[in-house]
Amino acid sequence: MSARPIFVVAGIGNGTGTGAASARLFAKSGYRVALVARNAEHLSALAAEINSAGGEAAAFPVPDYAYQTVLGVFDTIGAHAWPSAGAGEVRAALWNASGGAFKRFFDVTEADLAGSVEGNVTAPFAFARQAITAFRRNALDARGRRGTLLFTGATASVRGNVTTSSFAAGKHALRALSQSLAKEFGQENIHVAHAIIDGGILTDRSVSYRPAEFKTNEDIRLNPDSIAQAYLYLTNQDRSSWTWELDLRPAHEKW
Numbered sequence: 001m002s003a004r005p006i007f008v009v010a011g012i013g014n015g016t017g018t019g020a021a022s023a024r025l026f027a028k029s030g031y032r033v034a035l036v037a038r039n040a041e042h043l044s045a046l047a048a049e050i051n052s053a054g055g056e057a058a059a060f061p062v063p064d065y066a067y068q069t070v071l072g073v074f075d076t077i078g079a080h081a082w083p084s085a086g087a088g089e090v091r092a093a094l095w096n097a098s099g100g101a102f103k104r105f106f107d108v109t110e111a112d113l114a115g116s117v118e119g120n121v122t123a124p125f126a127f128a129r130q131a132i133t134a135f136r137r138n139a140l141d142a143r144g145r146r147g148t149l150l151f152t153g154a155t156a157s158v159r160g161n162v163t164t165s166s167f168a169a170g171k172h173a174l175r176a177l178s179q180s181l182a183k184e185f186g187q188e189n190i191h192v193a194h195a196i197i198d199g200g201i202l203t204d205r206s207v208s209y210r211p212a213e214f215k216t217n218e219d220i221r222l223n224p225d226s227i228a229q230a231y232l233y234l235t236n237q238d239r240s241s242w243t244w245e246l247d248l249r250p251a252h253e254k255w
């Protein structure tokens, strides 16, 4: 029996959003899941939850999303001894982390800007470099691919707004990175896809600053589990019909 493929996901937050939902779904779908984020406690809790449900997950906490840190975590993942047999190949990866501040332009600090550049340009650049390097070692699978690299975008990936000067600049750049990679590495049967999440995602954090209706009204927010389903769909596409970009929004979103 061949080893389970590995799904690397970066950006897990407190375990209630898109990163964690994707980890759970990919684990259920037969992937080993390498969890990368800054909060070691939340990571361990999610890994324990997935493992106790019969999946296979391991936590790889990072102190920050600096370029060298992100490069290095892939080496750690590569050296990890998974409980089940075989080394396994990295076949899917998701950059879900981000950065930047929601502030009027003259309130944006140099640190806010640096956070957006790190979370949306520098770190995903390093992440892509390592994911693609790993995919290049893989033979073509039954659907003609070596691997799938996914990026979580936002409305700000395609539209700026009054408080998004730093965030939108970063998210636009992330989208441009993903498109460039899709064109360059499609030639090597590596699938790169970007998802514009055009609306609020239901997480513990987002309910804390949105109106009460956001928690209860399914028409006005995105369910992280549904986003994860879209990511699995992208990952399962065969090479004859690849999506580079999709956009997802709740039914009643004004857009």
Ligand SMILES: NC(=O)c1ccc[n+]([C@@H]2O[C@H](COP(=O)([O-])OP(=O)(O)OC[C@H]3O[C@@H](n4cnc5c(N)ncnc54)[C@H](OP(=O)(O)O)[C@@H]3O)[C@@H](O)[C@H]2O)c1
Residues within 6 Å of the ligand: 010, 011, 012, 013, 014, 015, 016, 017, 018, 019, 020, 036, 037, 038, 039, 096, 097, 098, 152, 153, 154, 155, 197, 198, 199, 200, 201, 202, 203, 205, 206, 224
């Ligand atoms: N939430 C929304 O309404 C929304 C809407 C559109 C697009 N997005 C995009 O979706 C991705 C995030 O997914 P998500 O919103 O579903 O959440 P998520 O998967 O839980 O990820 C949360 C992200 O925020 C970071 N973070 C920073 N401070 C945090 C805190 N105090 N508590 C929790 N997380 C914190 C996390 O970093 P660590 O994992 O390193 O801790 C993680 O990268 C981002 O790319 C974001 O731009 C979000």
